[in-house]
Amino acid sequence: MLYSIRNSQRTFSVHQFDFDTQVTQNANNLWTGTIDPAWNIGENPNGGYLLSCVIAALKQVMPHPDPVTLTTHYLRPGIPGAPFEVFVEMIRTGRTLSSARARLSQDGKPRLEVLGTFGDLAISAGIDSMLTVLPPPIPPPEACIQRTGDAQGIGLPIGDRLDVRLHPDYAVAGAAGDAKTAGWIRFLDGRAPDTTSLPLFTDTFPPSPFGLLGAVGWVPTIELTVHIRRQPADGWIQAEFETEDLQQGRMIESGYLWDSEGHLVAQSRQLGLVLQQD
C-alpha cells in the first residue's frame, strides 16, 4: 500500500516505511514525528523502527548519503502512537565521512542515544579485496515459514509491515539445538531495500537464542551496532543471526545481511538481555 502525500507543489506517493519515519524540522537541531504503533512487537515499538526514525533525521543534516556505522544505546522503551523528537548534533563534517550524535526522546525522556558516521558507499575508500562472507545456502523464501506472533507467544503488529520468513530449522522454539536464526526479509508493500532501511532489518528477526533455549520472551536490546557495507540490490534480503556467547543474561548476537545478488550488505552486533521467565 502506498500513501499519498500532498504539498503545495505536487502530490506524490511514499511507501509505509518512509511515511511512518517522516520527520519535520522544528528548530535548528530538532526534528519531530510520531511513533506509529504499526511497527510494534508486542506492546513495544520495534527497536529497529525507532532507530529508523533517528536515521530519517540524520539524513536531513548529513552531507553523505549512506550510514556506514551506527551505534544505538536503548535507554527506555518507545511509546507507540506518541510524538517523538530527535535532537541532532553534528560532530565532524569531513570530505569522505561525517559523524553526528542524535537522541530520540518521548514524553521528555531520552529513549535512544545514537552515534553515527555516514559516507558514500558507492566510492572506494582504499584497497579492494576478495575477502567477504558468502550467503549460506538456505531454502528459498517460499519454502521458509512466515514469522508469526503465535510461535513466539506475543502479538506482532509489525507482521503487517515486514514479510519475515524463517528457515524451517529455526522456526520452532528450542528445536534447532543452536542459538541461530536465518531466513529472508522484505517490505510487504514492495519498497526496495536501501542503506537506510538495512538497520531495521538487523533487528526484526526472533532473538537467536530462540532455537536453543525455546521461547525467551522479550529480549531488550541494550546496544546495537550496524555496519552497512554496500547499497543492496532490489529483492529479498537474506539474513543470519547467531549468539555465540550468553553469560549471566547478557547475550552478544552477531548478524549478516545479503542482498538478492549474494553480496554482503550489512553486519550487525547487539548486546541483549535474556531475562528470567516468571
Place this chain on the structure above:
Amino acid sequence: MLYSIRNSQRTFSVHQFDFDTQVTQNANNLWTGTIDPAWNIGENPNGGYLLSCVIAALKQVMPHPDPVTLTTHYLRPGIPGAPFEVFVEMIRTGRTLSSARARLSQDGKPRLEVLGTFGDLAISAGIDSMLTVLPPPIPPPEACIQRTGDAQGIGLPIGDRLDVRLHPDYAVAGAAGDAKTAGWIRFLDGRAPDTTSLPLFTDTFPPSPFGLLGAVGWVPTIELTVHIRRQPADGWIQAEFETEDLQQGRMIESGYLWDSEGHLVAQSRQLGLVLQQD
C-alpha cells in the same frame, strides 16, 4: 616499573597504565590529562590508549564499576605529549546499567566521541547458559613471537608498555593466507588485566589483514565497539582477531579476548580503512 604518587594524605604506587591515563576534574563535567607518547604506534597515540583516557574519566562519574559496552568514533588522530580534556555527559542512571557519552578533545578539536554503558559484571542480569566461545589452542607465549615495529615497518614505542606475542603463523607479513591474527598480551610492568584495561587490548595487535595482504601500513580505525563480558583472571590474555569482510577499503575486524582461565572476557569489532599504499 611503578610510579610513586604523593598527595597530602599518603604516598602510593601506581602502574604505568594508570599513571598515563590519570585525569583531574577541571569543572563539573570536564576532566583533563596528558597524552603520553609512550603509547604511540608510529607517530600516533594508539586508539585503545586514547579510549582508556576516556574510560578513566567515565569511571569517575559512573555509579557502576564495569564498562559493559563502549563505542568509540575516532574523528582525528590524538596529539602525543599534549594535554587533553574529556567532556562527560550522563545520559541515564539506572539500577543495573548507566549510560554516558564522552568527548576527548585536544587543541580545541574533538578527537574521540564515545558512547558507553556501565554495569556490574559480578551480578547476573538473567539466564545463564553454557553458550560461549572457547579459546582455540595456540602455542604458549614463550613459543610466540614478540611484536616489533621492524616486522611492520613502523616505530612501536608502545612496545615498552605492552608485551604482545604473535602466533608464529601470523607473525610474517602476507604469509598466513588468511586475514587473522592471534597471540597473547599483558602489561610489561605486571599490572593485572581488568575490565577497564581490556578495551585497550582489543586495539593493540597488528591489523588482521596483515597475514593475508602483507604490510598494510597504518589502518585508521573509524569506529570501535567493545563488549566486556566478565572480570578477567590475572595473567596473560589470549587474543584472536579476524577480518571477514574487506570491501573498497572498508574492513570489519572482529576480536575475542580470553583470560588465563580460558573464559571469554571481551569481544570487539572495528571498522577500519585499508588505504592504498603509495
